[in-house]
Amino acid sequence: MRFPKLPNPGLDDRIPSHKELERMEKEEAGDRPKWDNKTQYMLTCVGFCVGLGNVWRFPYLCQSHGGGAFMIPFLILLVLEGIPLLHLEFAIGQRLRKGSVGVWGSVNPYLTGIGIASMLVSFLVGMYYNTIMAWIMWYLFNSFQDPLPWSQCPLNANKTDLVSECARSSSVDYFWYRETLNTSTAIDSSGGLQWWMVLALVSAWTLLYVCCIRGIETTGKAVYITSTLPYLVLTIFLIRGLTLKGSLDGVKFLFTPDVNELMNPSTWLDAGAQVFYSFSLAFGGLISFSSYNSVHNNCEQDAVIISIINGATSVYSATVIYSIIGFRATEKFDDCADSNILALLNAFDLPEHSVTVNNYEEVLQGFNSTSPDIIQRLNLKTCDLQQFLSQGVEGTGLAFIVFTEAITKMPVSPLWSILFFVMLFCLGLSTMFGNVEGVVVPLQDLNIFPKWPKEVLTGVTCIVCFTIALIFTQRSGNYWLALFDSFAGSIPLLVIAFCEMVSVVYIYGIDRFNEDIEFMIGHKPNLFWQVTWRFISPVIMLIIFIFYFVTEVSGELTYLVWDQDAEEFPTLADRQYPGWIYGIIFILAGIPSLAVPGVAIFKLIYNRCCQKDSGFREDTINSVSAKIQMKEKMID
Amino acid sequence: MLVWILFLLCQVGAPALAQDLCQRDAPNGYKVRISLKTALGEDAYEWNQSEIFFFRATMAFAMRRHFQIETYNVDNIILCVQTSRVSFWFVVTSPDNATMLIPKAEVEKAVRISRHRINNAFLLSDRTLEFLGIHPTLAVPVNPDTPPWLIVFGVVIGAVCAGIIALLVSSLLQKRRKEKGMTEDGQDEEDMQVKGVENGINLDGTYNRGFTDNDRFTKL
Numbered sequence: 001m002r003f004p005k006l007p008n009p010g011l012d013d014r015i016p017s018h019k020e021l022e023r024m025e026k027e028e029a030g031d032r033p034k035w036d037n038k039t040q041y042m043l044t045c046v047g048f049c050v051g052l053g054n055v056w057r058f059p060y061l062c063q064s065h066g067g068g069a070f071m072i073p074f075l076i077l078l079v080l081e082g083i084p085l086l087h088l089e090f091a092i093g094q095r096l097r098k099g100s101v102g103v104w105g106s107v108n109p110y111l112t113g114i115g116i117a118s119m120l121v122s123f124l125v126g127m128y129y130n131t132i133m134a135w136i137m138w139y140l141f142n143s144f145q146d147p148l149p150w151s152q153c154p155l156n157a158n159k160t161d162l163v164s165e166c167a168r169s170s171s172v173d174y175f176w177y178r179e180t181l182n183t184s185t186a187i188d189s190s191g192g193l194q195w196w197m198v199l200a201l202v203s204a205w206t207l208l209y210v211c212c213i214r215g216i217e218t219t220g221k222a223v224y225i226t227s228t229l230p231y232l233v234l235t236i237f238l239i240r241g242l243t244l245k246g247s248l249d250g251v252k253f254l255f256t257p258d259v260n261e262l263m264n265p266s267t268w269l270d271a272g273a274q275v276f277y278s279f280s281l282a283f284g285g286l287i288s289f290s291s292y293n294s295v296h297n298n299c300e301q302d303a304v305i306i307s308i309i310n311g312a313t314s315v316y317s318a319t320v321i322y323s324i325i326g327f328r329a330t331e332k333f334d335d336c337a338d339s340n341i342l343a344l345l346n347a348f349d350l351p352e353h354s355v356t357v358n359n360y361e362e363v364l365q366g367f368n369s370t371s372p373d374i375i376q377r378l379n380l381k382t383c384d385l386q387q388f389l390s391q392g393v394e395g396t397g398l399a400f401i402v403f404t405e406a407i408t409k410m411p412v413s414p415l416w417s418i419l420f421f422v423m424l425f426c427l428g429l430s431t432m433f434g435n436v437e438g439v440v441v442p443l444q445d446l447n448i449f450p451k452w453p454k455e456v457l458t459g460v461t462c463i464v465c466f467t468i469a470l471i472f473t474q475r476s477g478n479y480w481l482a483l484f485d486s487f488a489g490s491i492p493l494l495v496i497a498f499c500e501m502v503s504v505v506y507i508y509g510i511d512r513f514n515e516d517i518e519f520m521i522g523h524k525p526n527l528f529w530q531v532t533w534r535f536i537s538p539v540i541m542l543i544i545f546i547f548y549f550v551t552e553v554s555g556e557l558t559y560l561v562w563d564q565d566a567e568e569f570p571t572l573a574d575r576q577y578p579g580w581i582y583g584i585i586f587i588l589a590g591i592p593s594l595a596v597p598g599v600a601i602f603k604l605i606y607n608r609c610c611q612k613d614s615g616f617r618e619d620t621i622n623s624v625s626a627k628i629q630m631k632e633k634m635i636d
Numbered sequence: 637m638l639v640w641i642l643f644l645l646c647q648v649g650a651p652a653l654a655q656d657l658c659q660r661d662a663p664n665g666y667k668v669r670i671s672l673k674t675a676l677g678e679d680a681y682e683w684n685q686s687e688i689f690f691f692r693a694t695m696a697f698a699m700r701r702h703f704q705i706e707t708y709n710v711d712n713i714i715l716c717v718q719t720s721r722v723s724f725w726f727v728v729t730s731p732d733n734a735t736m737l738i739p740k741a742e743v744e745k746a747v748r749i750s751r752h753r754i755n756n757a758f759l760l761s762d763r764t765l766e767f768l769g770i771h772p773t774l775a776v777p778v779n780p781d782t783p784p785w786l787i788v789f790g791v792v793i794g795a796v797c798a799g800i801i802a803l804l805v806s807s808l809l810q811k812r813r814k815e816k817g818m819t820e821d822g823q824d825e826e827d828m829q830v831k832g833v834e835n836g837i838n839l840d841g842t843y844n845r846g847f848t849d850n851d852r853f854t855k856l
Contacts, residue, residue, distance in 0.1 A: 137792075138785070140788075141785035141786075141792075142784070142785045144787075144788050145784045152777050155776060159776065161774070196785075199789060200789075202793070203793055203796070206793065206796045206797065207792070209800060210800045210803065213803050213807075214807065345721060346669065346721070346723075349719035349720070349723055350721060351720040351721060351722075352672070352673040352721070353673050453807070453811075455804060
């Protein structure tokens with residue numbers, strides 16, 4: 001019994017048959033680029049999947065959703081959602097041997113919208129992701145000095161005291177919000193471009209261009225470094241971290257399981273979303289990379305290996321991050337306790353070292369009963385190690401505030417700072433390779449600029465992205481970036497991934513897909529793949545999408561600002577978005593998502609009205625034999 | 637007898653007078669707080685009478701240095717309210733009149749000028765030898781003329797631009813070489829066709845170029 005599928009006429013004309021694939025393989029025909037070796041391919045895919053999210057999103061999720069217990073939903077959803085989707089993208093790319101637009105256009109011309117949506121999402125995400133790279137480069141450039149510029153507050157104009165904004169918050173906060181971003185207080189006060197940020201952005205885009213200039217020919221060489229260096233640095237940090245005081249407290253805090261969190265649906269939702277975004281699915285980059293493989297490459301094995309590496313990297317980097325966070329929290333706790341003890345000693349003129357951390361409580365009780373008013377005036381702070389450990393540690397806050405603070409407390413800080421930011425840079429750069437691939441290859445497939453060589457196309461893409469990304473170098477740039485991050489990189493991807501699964505299973509036909517895989521790797525996909533592709537993964541995607549959509553649409557849309565005059569300063573204050581932001585949100589999230597049905601409708605109308613009088617159907621022009629030029633001499 | 641009573645009174649009165657001058661929260665006095673164990677740890681010395689004498693001598697030196705006169709002596713520095721913290725109050729009397737105190741502002745100036753010498757005398761720092769009310773001058777953070785980040789940025793941009801130019805030039809050269817190769821091949825084919833094909837052996841096509849169909853039109 002064949003699995004039900006929608007009618008899809010002309011499919012055989014649009015895709016190369018198995019015989020043609022064999023012939024292409026043997027004669028190495030076609031001008032499609034190829035990987036130099038399997039290692040390059042694996043390193044590129046690992047680099048694309050392993051990114052900044054593994055370092056600064058997963059550890060936070062793990063710790064806030066019950067520590068060790070979070071591994072359970074994470075691993076379950078990795079197996080049920082991540083691996084099947086990954087295998088699907090690898091297999092379809094390897095079979096149809098085109099980028100995302102080409103693949104979905106071959107499956108059915110009305111599905112070209114999926115490829116275009118992938119291209120738009122890669123474009124939007126690439127723009128803001130490379131701005132984060134610019135920030136990382138800025139910190140990297142500033143790490144070549146001792147003492148590090150974020151370790152001390154500058155003096156005010158009179159040289160009598162520290163700058164008040166810095167004294168009220170901290171030197172790392174000040175360096176991030178003032179000297180790096182020079183942030184304004186609201187998203188609509190633009191404040192002009194900050195020249196140092198523009199320079200950093202220039203360096204990020206030119207470095208990306210030089211690595212992507214010839215497509216996988218150059219990125220394939222670059223990934224030898226960008227994909228392996230992060231692991232080396234993580235190991236160095238792990239060894240250094242474990243020798244610091246308090247690091248084991250951090251690791252314990254991370255992994256202490258709280259099984260009650262498993263009852264909370266948001267834990268499962270966050271785990272699903274993290275698995276999905278962590279695999280860089282639906283960007284189109286993975287389909288592209290896979291299409292450069294030889295036809296009989298074992299994509300099933302690749303999918304499993306890359307998923308395992310991705311999951312293991314998340315856990316490993318979480319351990320490293322939290323060992324350093326444990327160290328920082330212990331330092332802060334010690335500072336807090338010491339300042340309390342000093343206040344007590346000074347107030348009551350007690351000899352030094354008479355009050356230590358051990359007898360602090362009893363001494364305080366004693367004095368509280370005899371002279372409570374003096375104790376009141378002292379304003380003693382409560383020092384709680386758990387509170388220091390759980391301080392806002394995800395995203396840019398983790399990298400640029402918490403971790404940089406921890407680094408200033410380590411001996412030979414500039415070295416650790418350089419290592420850390422080089423690692424972040426490599427993690428981000430290898431992800432950007434996939435993004436650029438996801439934009440440039442669809443442009444080539446769509447044949448919009450037919451005569452342009454790849455170098456020029458890549459260059460133009462970089463320049464256009466750079467120009468639009470200048471909005472992130474304004475004083476309000478950080479708020480724009482958060483906006484892009486929440487909307488451009490979330491909902492559209494879920495829509496695209498769901499459409500991809502449905503297209504392959506129901507429009508391409510899961511039976512044909514199974515036969516293709518049998519042709520490529522030698523055996524049919526087993527029951528696990530069948531069940532997950534047909535039912536489980538699409539259902540999971542749908543559930544996550546619905547929940548995301550409902551939470552975004554129902555809640556008030558607010559964002560956090562750094563406002564000196566706010567009451568909560570130095571904590572970030574909540575502000576409501578202005579009205580016109582909803583238009584921007586629609587552009588970011590709506591247009592890529594609506595491209596999927598939109599292009600289909602457009603093609604339908606175009607075919608119905610404009611192709612009625614022409615003699616031949618579009619399909620025949622799109623056939624394979626017209627495109628592939630065999631190396632036989634053509635006789636005129 | 638009278639002289640002896642006067643002498644006794646002086647012996648008793650002078651310290652009492654001194655005690656009146658120096659007291660907790662004295663208007664012209666300063667509180668000093670010393671944290672020996674924090675500063676020196678294991679090598680901390682004991683705060684005893686000799687150290688107090690040393691302090692008084694250092695302060696007298698500071699006053700001499702400030703006023704540029706050499707009349708100040710150890711007796712002019714009076715300490716009181718000493719605790720085990722170690723902290724105490726001190727006042728400075730004028731060398732001319734033992735009952736007159738030097739105003740607070742002058743003492744502060746004297747301390748500021750000689751702060752570094754005073755700290756070093758006791759192997760302490762601004763943080764561990766505190767004069768409550770006299771704030772230490774803050775160390776100016778080092779500000780180099782060219783920010784170091786610009787230098788690193790320049791190096792990186794230079795390397796990247798060199799890389800881009802090198803790759804683009806090599807692409808162009810490759811393309812030109814390919815085009816040259818192709819036109820040469822094309823020329824060979826044309827030569828073969830012009831030179832005359834004996835029986836079409838060179839081309840494995842089905843069309844024999846040697847055959848021309850225009851016999852019908854030419855009249856010999």
